[in-house]
Amino acid sequence: MAKNWPRSGYVVLGIVVGAAAMAAMLSMPMVDPPGAAPLAQIDDSGRSVETFRVSAQDILAVTHDGGGATPLFPQAIQQIKDPALSGSEVVTMKVRNAQGTIIGVGARYVAIGHDPAARDTYWTLVLTLRGTLAAHCAPSAPDQCGAVVGGTDEFAAFRGRMMETSENGGYRLVLTSEGRME
Amino acid sequence: MIFLKNTLLFLGGVILGAALLATGLYYFPFPHAARTERILPAFEASAKAPEIFRYMLSDQTDGDVISLVTSGAPAIFPMMPATDRVLSEPNVKDGLALINKMRDDGGNIVAIATELESGHEGSRLIKGKVMTHTTWTVIAPGRGALFLYQEEDNWTLFKRFVLPGLLFNKSWQGSWKNLNTLGPRPDGYGQVIGGTGEFAGKRGHFIEFAELRDFSPGKQLAGTMELRVVFDE
Numbered sequence: 001m002a003k004n005w006p007r008s009g010y011v012v013l014g015i016v017v018g019a020a021a022m023a024a025m026l027s028m029p030m031v032d033p034p035g036a037a038p039l040a041q042i043d044d045s046g047r048s049v050e051t052f053r054v055s056a057q058d059i060l061a062v063t064h065d066g067g068g069a070t071p072l073f074p075q076a077i078q079q080i081k082d083p084a085l086s087g088s089e090v091v092t093m094k095v096r097n098a099q100g101t102i103i104g105v106g107a108r109y110v111a112i113g114h115d116p117a118a119r120d121t122y123w124t125l126v127l128t129l130r131g132t133l134a135a136h137c138a139p140s141a142p143d144q145c146g147a148v149v150g151g152t153d154e155f156a157a158f159r160g161r162m163m164e165t166s167e168n169g170g171y172r173l174v175l176t177s178e179g180r181m182e
Numbered sequence: 183m184i185f186l187k188n189t190l191l192f193l194g195g196v197i198l199g200a201a202l203l204a205t206g207l208y209y210f211p212f213p214h215a216a217r218t219e220r221i222l223p224a225f226e227a228s229a230k231a232p233e234i235f236r237y238m239l240s241d242q243t244d245g246d247v248i249s250l251v252t253s254g255a256p257a258i259f260p261m262m263p264a265t266d267r268v269l270s271e272p273n274v275k276d277g278l279a280l281i282n283k284m285r286d287d288g289g290n291i292v293a294i295a296t297e298l299e300s301g302h303e304g305s306r307l308i309k310g311k312v313m314t315h316t317t318w319t320v321i322a323p324g325r326g327a328l329f330l331y332q333e334e335d336n337w338t339l340f341k342r343f344v345l346p347g348l349l350f351n352k353s354w355q356g357s358w359k360n361l362n363t364l365g366p367r368p369d370g371y372g373q374v375i376g377g378t379g380e381f382a383g384k385r386g387h388f389i390e391f392a393e394l395r396d397f398s399p400g401k402q403l404a405g406t407m408e409l410r411v412v413f414d415e
Contacts, residue, residue, distance in 0.1 A: 150376015
């Protein structure tokens with residue numbers, strides 16, 4: 001039967017097949033991260049506890065005014081010299097879950113807070129397919145240190161704290177929910 | 183011989199069909215691609231006195247951009263400063279980590295900020311969407327911290343500048359203004375998700391607005407980026 005097709009029939013068939021193939025290709029997700037399920041555990045008080053880790057090799061950039069505890073990285077990075085930002089320090093990093101899988105990016109900030117005599121610490125984590133989490137620690141309110149002050153998606157309604165510990169040139173972060181998990 | 187001719191005709195049709203669809207997609211007027219003309223005037227009309235945080239995009243090592251890290255692929259935006267520590271792992275390869283200084287409307291440096299991105303699962307070329315989940319953290323010493331979240335779409339940037347740059351190494355200079363924000367609010371704005379100090383407890387919305395002035399493959403973008411934040415009364 002194909003033998004009897006006019007030549008234009010093959011061209012038209014090709015156009016349809018080519019357009020369909022291109023449409024199928026362009027319909028594929030451009031972004032297809034595997035994501036990682038939460039590895040939270042429930043402690044004896046019924047609170048959800050999840051640990052994140054940042055190794056020294058996960059640090060992407062470190063900048064400050066020269067007075068920061070961590071060396072500038074990469075070496076050629078711009079130092080913060082502006083008077084308005086005096087005392088500020090920012091570190092960007094990759095973030096791992098407790099099993100060591102990289103699950104997102106994050107940043108740690110130190111800056112003069114509401115009290116001009118003290119420097120507050122802030123964290124922002126952006127966990128792929130899970131959402132954003134923001135935390136704050138002010139020396140003037142130690143009982144509120146690490147309070148989660150904002151979030152999206154999985155963390156939009158989260159109430160709790162994220163406490164940091166320095167660990168081998170990186171950080172260990174423990175996120176604990178407030179109250180008992182049902 | 184006839185079989186060979188018919189096969190060539192078919193293959194020619196396949197290439198033509200694919201090219202026609204790609205061309206149609208390139209020129210298709212996706213409604214969200216016209217949001218700068220639609221949403222920006224509405225924002226400006228409703229926002230009486232937005233707080234402006236602005237920074238200059240450039241490749242100057244002492245400019246407002248302090249650090250920029252991506253996956254490095256495609257290698258069209260260089261890392262700043264150069265580094266081999268990149269976002270190459272599966273969960274972060276579509277992400278971005280930027281540190282920059284922020285200026286107020288008068289051009290004074292008033293804050294330090296980060297833009298952290300992860301790839302958006304809704305990105306589809308067939309829908310004209312090249313999206314990210316974007317979180318801005320603006321730390322204003324003495325005032326507090328402001329945490330902002332938006333869904334961002336870079337379809338027009340991709341097709342008009344990145345694609346020609348990748349395919350033909352094409353540069354561009356001029357003035358192109360674009361609203362990058364595409365939600366998540368139904369009105370198309372991003373949202374304030376948290377704050378401390380004078381921003382504590384505040385709710386509101388914002389947009390990210392950019393003016394691109396120079397796109398050259400292998401160099402940083404040049405232009406201006408602005409966050410316009412409106413707090414609920």
